[in-house]
Amino acid sequence: MSMLAVRDVSYSYGAKRALDHVSFDLPAGRFCALLGPNGAGKSTLFSLMTRLLVTRQGTISVAGHDLARNPRAALARIGVVFQQQTLDLDMTVLQNLRYFAALQGLSGAAAQRSIDGALERLDMRERAGEKARALNGGHRRRMEIARALIHDPKVLMLDEPTVGLDTGSRKAITAHVHDLAETGLLVFWATHLVDEIRDHDDVVVLHQGRVLRHDTAAAIAGDQALIDAFIQMTARGEPA
Amino acid sequence: MMRWLVALRAIVLREAMRFINQRSRFVAALVRPLVWLVVFAAGFRAALGLSIIPPYQTYITYEVYIVPGLCGMIQLFNGMQSSLSLVYDREMGSMRLLLTSPLPRWWLLFSKLLAGVAVSILQVYVFLAIAAAFGISMPWSGYLYVFPALVISGLMLGALGLLISSTIRQLENFAGVMNFVIFPMFFMSTALYPLWRMAESSVLLRDICAVNPFTHAVELIRFALYGSVNGMALLWVVLAFLVFMIGSLIGYDPSRGMARKGRGPGS
Incomplete structure (x- = not known):
C-alpha cells in the first residue's frame, strides 16, 4: 500500500x-x-x-x-519538522515535549511513555530539565525530530x-x-x-x-x- | 473530547507560563492602568463633573468611574498583545506546530484565545486589588459578578486580535495597528467619559462611541462590578465576538486566508 x-x-x-x-x-x-x-x-x-x-x-x-x-x-x-525551528526556547526540553504531546491529544501515562521514549532516543534524559535555549543547533534539530515522532x-x-x-x-x-x-x-x-x-x-x-x-x-x-x-x-x- | 481538553489545558498553561516568565510584561501591563488611575484620574477629577448615572446610585469620584474602563483597557492591550504573539509565532514557526495538530483548527484557535483571556483576567484582578488598596473598591459581590463579564469581553477583544493577526503578514505592520485600533477604540468609548458628556461636544462622536464594541465591553464590566447585567451591552459584545471569531476562522482557513496572500511560503 x-x-x-x-x-x-x-x-x-x-x-x-x-x-x-x-x-x-x-x-x-x-x-x-x-x-x-x-x-x-x-x-x-x-x-x-x-x-x-x-x-x-x-x-x-x-x-x-x-x-x-x-x-x-x-x-x-504525519510527523513534521519544519525548516524554521519551532521549539519554545524559554521552555525546558521536557516542557516542549509535553506541550507537543498535548497538542496531539496525548496525556497521562501514554504521553509519559512516548516522552520517555523520545528522551531515550535523544539520549537526553539528564538534560530534560534544561531550557531548549541551552541546546546547540544540532541538538535542537534532533529534539524536533524526536518530538515529531511522539505520536507514532x-x-x-x-x-x-x-x-x-x-x-x-x-x-x-x-x-x-x-x-x-x-x-x-x-x-x-x-x-x-x-x-x-x-x-x-x-x-x-x-x-x-x-x-x-x-x-x-x-x-x-x-x-x-x-x-x-x-x-x-x-x-x-x-x-x- | 478528552483530547480536546488536553490540548486546551496545554495551550493555556503555556500562555500563562510565558506571561509569568516575562516579568517586564507583567509589570508593564499593571503600570499602564495604574498610571491612568493615579495620575490621569487625579488630574481630571476636578475638571470633570459626573452626574448620577446607572449603575451608580450616588455621586462617585472620577477614579471610581474609570476603573471599569481601565479593566477593559487591560483586556484590550492583552488581546492585541496575544495577537502580536500570534504574528510572532507564525514567523517563528510555532504557529505551524499548532495548526498541524490533528485537532479541529477552530478549537485550537479558540484555545489560544481562551489562554489570552485567562492571562488578562489574572491581570485585571491584580489591578482591582491594587485599586482597592488605594481605597477604590467595589461591592464585594461585584468582584464575583465581574468574572463572567471579563470572560465575555476578553473573548471579544481577543477574537479581534486574532482577526487582526490573520490579516497581518509581518510584525512591522503591527505598530500601525496598535495606533489605529487600540487608541481609537479606547478614546472613543465610555472608558474615560460617559456618553452624555461626549454628546455635549459632538453628537457624531457620541454615536461612534455608542457603536464601538469596546464601549459595550466597558459597560458590561461596569454594571457587573455593581452586581447588575447590562443586557444591551452583553448582546453587543456577544455579537461582536461572533463576528470577529468567524472572521478569524476564515482568515486562518488554509484554503482562503494566511499563506495564500502575497507570495506564500519561502520557495
Missing part, C-alpha cells in the same frame, strides 16, 4: 504557477528525498502536505486518508532540516533519519543538497513546479555522480 500518495497536485500564487500536476507514490519504510533547487516549489508542496495550504487541484493522502476529506486522520499520521506517525516529513547546521551535525542527523526509515517509517526529506542522499534512496526531482524524475538515486545518477545528473536535468528542464 502506498503510504503517501500525491496525485496530480497543482497550486498557484495568483498568476504564478508554483506546482504543476505533481504526482508520486511512496511506500512505507523508504527514505525519499524531494530534491530541487531553491524556488522549485518544495516548500509549497510541503505546506500542502501538512495542510498549511489547501488546493482544489489534485489530492494528497497519507496512509490511505485523504488530506482534504479527512484532514485530522491524515494529520495524525507513519510518515515523517522534514523540510530542509539541516539548514544552518555545521557539517558534523548535518551528517549525524542525516544518518539518524536514514536509520529511522529502516524501522518502517516513510521519511520524506526536502532538500537541495545532494550529499544528504544515499544510493538506494528514492528521489523525486522537482524543478519549476514539475516532477522531472522519480527513481532511486542510483538509477537517476546512472554512470555519473548524482550531483552532475541533477545539474544537467535542471539545466535542461527535462529528465536525463
Whole structure:
C-alpha cells in the first residue's frame, strides 16, 4: 500500500504557477528525498502536505486518508519538522515535549511513555530539565525530530532540516533519519543538497513546479555522480 | 473530547507560563492602568463633573468611574498583545506546530484565545486589588459578578486580535495597528467619559462611541462590578465576538486566508 500518495497536485500564487500536476507514490519504510533547487516549489508542496495550504487541484493522502476529506486522520499520521525551528526556547526540553504531546491529544501515562521514549532516543534524559535555549543547533534539530515522532506517525516529513547546521551535525542527523526509515517509517526529506542522499534512496526531482524524475538515486545518477545528473536535468528542464 | 481538553489545558498553561516568565510584561501591563488611575484620574477629577448615572446610585469620584474602563483597557492591550504573539509565532514557526495538530483548527484557535483571556483576567484582578488598596473598591459581590463579564469581553477583544493577526503578514505592520485600533477604540468609548458628556461636544462622536464594541465591553464590566447585567451591552459584545471569531476562522482557513496572500511560503 502506498503510504503517501500525491496525485496530480497543482497550486498557484495568483498568476504564478508554483506546482504543476505533481504526482508520486511512496511506500512505507523508504527514505525519499524531494530534491530541487531553491524556488522549485518544495516548500509549497510541503505546506500542502501538512495542510498549511489547501488546493482544489489534485489530492494528497497519507496512509490511505485523504488530506482534504479527512484532514485530522491524515494529520495524525504525519510527523513534521519544519525548516524554521519551532521549539519554545524559554521552555525546558521536557516542557516542549509535553506541550507537543498535548497538542496531539496525548496525556497521562501514554504521553509519559512516548516522552520517555523520545528522551531515550535523544539520549537526553539528564538534560530534560534544561531550557531548549541551552541546546546547540544540532541538538535542537534532533529534539524536533524526536518530538515529531511522539505520536507514532507513519510518515515523517522534514523540510530542509539541516539548514544552518555545521557539517558534523548535518551528517549525524542525516544518518539518524536514514536509520529511522529502516524501522518502517516513510521519511520524506526536502532538500537541495545532494550529499544528504544515499544510493538506494528514492528521489523525486522537482524543478519549476514539475516532477522531472522519480527513481532511486542510483538509477537517476546512472554512470555519473548524482550531483552532475541533477545539474544537467535542471539545466535542461527535462529528465536525463 | 478528552483530547480536546488536553490540548486546551496545554495551550493555556503555556500562555500563562510565558506571561509569568516575562516579568517586564507583567509589570508593564499593571503600570499602564495604574498610571491612568493615579495620575490621569487625579488630574481630571476636578475638571470633570459626573452626574448620577446607572449603575451608580450616588455621586462617585472620577477614579471610581474609570476603573471599569481601565479593566477593559487591560483586556484590550492583552488581546492585541496575544495577537502580536500570534504574528510572532507564525514567523517563528510555532504557529505551524499548532495548526498541524490533528485537532479541529477552530478549537485550537479558540484555545489560544481562551489562554489570552485567562492571562488578562489574572491581570485585571491584580489591578482591582491594587485599586482597592488605594481605597477604590467595589461591592464585594461585584468582584464575583465581574468574572463572567471579563470572560465575555476578553473573548471579544481577543477574537479581534486574532482577526487582526490573520490579516497581518509581518510584525512591522503591527505598530500601525496598535495606533489605529487600540487608541481609537479606547478614546472613543465610555472608558474615560460617559456618553452624555461626549454628546455635549459632538453628537457624531457620541454615536461612534455608542457603536464601538469596546464601549459595550466597558459597560458590561461596569454594571457587573455593581452586581447588575447590562443586557444591551452583553448582546453587543456577544455579537461582536461572533463576528470577529468567524472572521478569524476564515482568515486562518488554509484554503482562503494566511499563506495564500502575497507570495506564500519561502520557495
